[in-house]
Amino acid sequence: MSARNKPAIEAHALSKEYRLGETHRDWLADAAARLRGRAVQRSAPTILRALDELNFTVAEGEVFGIIGANGAGKSTLLKLLAGITDPTSGRAILRGRIASLLEVGTGFHPELTGRENVFLNGTILGMLQREIREEYERIVEFSGLEAFMDTPVKRYSSGMQVRLAFAVAAHLRPEILLIDEVLAVGDIEFQHKCLGAMKEVAGGGRTVLFVSHNMAAVSSLCHRALLLRQGRQVAIGPTDEVIQTYIQSTADTHAQDAAGFVALHERKPLLAHSPVIIRAARMVNEHGEAVTAVRMGETLRVDVRVEQLNQFPSAVVGVTVRSVFDQKIIHFNTAMAGGFGSARRGAKEIVRLEIPELPLMAGAYSLDLLVFEPGVRLIDRVDGALTCDVIEADWYGHGYRGEAREGLIAVRGECRIAVREEN
Numbered sequence: 404m405s406a407r408n409k410p411a412i413e414a415h416a417l418s419k420e421y422r423l424g425e426t427h428r429d430w431l432a433d434a435a436a437r438l439r440g441r442a443v444q445r446s447a448p449t450i451l452r453a454l455d456e457l458n459f460t461v462a463e464g465e466v467f468g469i470i471g472a473n474g475a476g477k478s479t480l481l482k483l484l485a486g487i488t489d490p491t492s493g494r495a496i497l498r499g500r501i502a503s504l505l506e507v508g509t510g511f512h513p514e515l516t517g518r519e520n521v522f523l524n525g526t527i528l529g530m531l532q533r534e535i536r537e538e539y540e541r542i543v544e545f546s547g548l549e550a551f552m553d554t555p556v557k558r559y560s561s562g563m564q565v566r567l568a569f570a571v572a573a574h575l576r577p578e579i580l581l582i583d584e585v586l587a588v589g590d591i592e593f594q595h596k597c598l599g600a601m602k603e604v605a606g607g608g609r610t611v612l613f614v615s616h617n618m619a620a621v622s623s624l625c626h627r628a629l630l631l632r633q634g635r636q637v638a639i640g641p642t643d644e645v646i647q648t649y650i651q652s653t654a655d656t657h658a659q660d661a662a663g664f665v666a667l668h669e670r671k672p673l674l675a676h677s678p679v680i681i682r683a684a685r686m687v688n689e690h691g692e693a694v695t696a697v698r699m700g701e702t703l704r705v706d707v708r709v710e711q712l713n714q715f716p717s718a719v720v721g722v723t724v725r726s727v728f729d730q731k732i733i734h735f736n737t738a739m740a741g742g743f744g745s746a747r748r749g750a751k752e753i754v755r756l757e758i759p760e761l762p763l764m765a766g767a768y769s770l771d772l773l774v775f776e777p778g779v780r781l782i783d784r785v786d787g788a789l790t791c792d793v794i795e796a797d798w799y800g801h802g803y804r805g806e807a808r809e810g811l812i813a814v815r816g817e818c819r820i821a822v823r824e825e826n
Contacts, residue, residue, distance in 0.1 A: 409498060411579055411610040412461035412484065416493035419454040419479055419634075453479045455634045456493065463498075464608040466601065468615070468625035468642055470649055475631040477614045481505055481581050484612065499578025499610070500528050504568050513557035517548060517567055520556055525575050538574045545596065546570040566593060573600045580604055583614045598624065618646050619728035646727055647767060659685075663693020664708055667772075667785050680715075680774045680783040683708040686791060687755075697791065699765060699813060700798035703758040705789070707772055713748040715774070718782055720754045723771040724763070724791070732768070732811055733758065738777060762813045765795035 454476045461467045469477050482488045484495055485503040502524075503510070511520045521542055525535035543549050546566040556564065572580055582601070601624055605611050615621050621628060621642060628645040630638040638648045659665055664683035672679050685693045687704045697703050705722050712718060721736030735758050737743065768791045773784040797803075798813060 410460040411463040411465070411498050412459075412467075412612070413496040414457050414459050414484075414493070415495075417454060417457040417480075417483065417490050417495055418452065418492045419476075419483060419488070420491040421451045421453055422449070453634050454483070454490075455636075457629075457631075457636050459629055459636070459639055461610060461612065463610055464605065465627065466605045466611045466613060466625045468613050468621040468628035468645075469631065470615070470618070470621060470628055470645065471631035471637075474633070476634040477631055478505065478583055479634075480631070481583050481612065481614060485581050497579055500576075501579045501581065502528060502572040502575060502577030503581040503583075504565075504572045505581065505583045510568065510571075511556045511564065514555055516555055517552040517559070520567070521552075521571055524571050528575055528577060530575060535575070538576070542567075542570045542574045545574065545600070547593075562593075569597055569600070573604055577609065579610045579612070581612045584616070617729070618649075619730065622646060622728065649727075659693070663687070664706070665789060667788055670785070673781065673783050677782055678711050678714075680709050680712055681707060681772050681785050681788070682710055684770075684772055684785075684788050686770075686789060695790065695792060696794050697761055698794045698796040699763065700760050700796060703761045703791070705756045705770065705772075707754045707756065708751075709754055709774070710751050712752060712754070712774065713750060715776065715782060717776050717779070718774050719777060720756065721773050721775070722756050722758075723773070725769045725771060725787075726811055727767055727769075730811075732763065761793065763793045764809070764811055764813050765793050766811070767792055 457480065469480060471477055479488075481503065482505065483490050484497060485501060485505065487503075487505070510524060512523065515523065518539075521539060522532070522535050525538075526532075543552060546569075548563060548567055551559065551563065556567075559567070569582075572582070580601075598620060601611055601613065605624075611624075613621065613624060625642045627640060628642040629636065630645050630649050638645045660683070663685045665685060666683050668679055668682040670679065684705060684707050686695060686697070687706055688694050688697075689702070689704075703724075707720055707722075709720065712720070719736045719738040719742070721734060723731055724733040726732055735756060737754065737756070740756075769787045770789040770791055771784065771786045772788045774782045775784075776782065799815065
């Protein structure tokens, strides 16, 4: 394989271990004790394997996503690839100049001004002063920090630091760009600018590694993705397939009782003086049996076990359906159905919410549950209380199944040739 055709990034059995509970002070104290001839007795440290033999390649010009829950090892992987820390075993090969946007403020000297840091970063990347000057105005315009470029970076807010860091990383022509959760800081407008800039960087033939919890951004930007769980490589492949694997792997694992209810009461109240009203929940079929999936076009039934709801006469119980990209798709609540009417109330109740002919394409979704007084206050809420798989079915009645990539809402309609035009 010629150098030109080799991957931009290679990871071979890449691993990283940390010794928990040990500090440099401990090491120095032990060394001093040994010099004095004293025996050192210390319990063996706990070993945390943050990354466990990762193997993957990233092609030149590819946008590659890295996803997983908090603590999965995503940021550790980027730090290894950026050369910030060394692997315990294995090796990583990167071909090209690297720019990284990891933790807020990384790569900036706090005492230097924004202008001076731009030139410092460009010099570190091996650029000539003339090349940096050519890009400087574009960097300032992108960051929106023109009035602050002669201010020391230590006086920047975290959002300002991210703005400048991303502008620098995107415009100083690195061949490999490592980005960790840049979309978690900054306003919506800046986030859109970042997404557009990453597409431009990739379109220019440069390689991007992108870590994010924003599944919509990962799906729209990345050709392939890697899923990590507790430092291990779980899945690698086309982005949408890996995202589906991630969503399925995070399905609710809380203990269920004999009736299929998932316990939700072991949590802190939403507000200091608010009761924990939502105690448990389940999905059921038309026979009242607990299920985890529903077919396209069938009725979604959610049972919510509540306590003390009767103490809030104007409160409603609602369910919000979210996509794997964390988008709110559907909301339904008891007020929309006319409330409970004259039903007898008690301290402990099960509220059933039903959405007939669920208009969702096949895929994985999550259900948020909430109790609130409309227009007044939120009383209780559980995000991601349940997971729901929508299974494809012949909802349209003529064999067409549809796909989630066409849109998440399934609608019926009509079509015809309105006018036949003659040549």
